[in-house]
Amino acid sequence: MQYNVAQLLREPTGSTRSFLVERTFAGGPESPEGPQGEVRILRTHQGVLVNAEIQVEANLTCSRCLRGFPRSSSLHIEEEFLAAVDFSTGRSIDLPSDDEPIFIIDEDNVVDLSEALRQYVIADEPMKPLCQAExxxxxxxxGNDLNQGICKCDAGSMDPRWRALAGLLNTGSD
Ligand SMILES: [Zn+2]
Ligand SMILES: [Zn+2]
Incomplete structure (x- = not known):
């Protein structure tokens, strides 16, 4: 997801560009569908402000039954990308050097949203994903998947200390 903002950087602060994100950006194995949505880029004093509404689909693993399942979510991305080079003079600009990670417009005046999107996707993922609430x-x-049907083990009524042993006995008698 790369956008060339060379033209926009020549324009006054407040100028905007809008882009549609079609499903042409190939998604990786983590998000087979690829992102889609809308990106708005606003010229700021130091660079550009990116506002994007992106729908992503990610493959998660259920924390209970360990099955993979797709989850789609809508992300609102808002990040300022700072110019590394002064467009009019061609000289590099001193960027703020605190520990905050910052996004940079590269020397070719390209804004790359991939890393920002990756960070937003990670932040949006639930700590314990569930394929369904119940x-x-x-x-x-x-180890039977109880969503597919109840097995014959009476796990509920058994003392947990005996469960492992019972499991061994069950497999041994087969
Ligand atoms: Zn599950
Ligand atoms: Zn069982």
């Missing part, structure tokens, strides 16, 4: 998870004894 996912039943896996049986503690046999």
């Amino acid at each position: 996912c039943l998870g896996l049986c503690h004894v046999c």
Whole structure:
């Protein structure tokens, strides 16, 4: 997701460009569908301000049943990209050198949203993804996916210390 802002940087502060993000950007294995949405880029004093509404689809793994499932979400990205080079003089600009990570417009006047999008996707992911709110998870004894049907293990009524042993006995008698 790269945008050349060379023309925009020649224009006065406040000028804008809008882009549609079509599904032409190939998604990686993490997001097979690829992102889509709208990007608005505003010329600021030091660079450009990017405002984007992006729909992404990611493949997550359910924390209970360990099955992969797709999850789509809508992200609002707002980041300022600072110019590394003064367009009129061609000289490099001193950028603020604090620890805050900053996004830079590269020497070719290209704004690359991929890294920003990656960070927003990670921040949006749930800590414990669930394929469905009422996912039943896996049986503690046999590992059966309880969403597919209840197994014969009576895991609920058994003392947890005996479960592992019961599991061994079950496999041994087969
Ligand atoms: Zn699940
Ligand atoms: Zn079971």
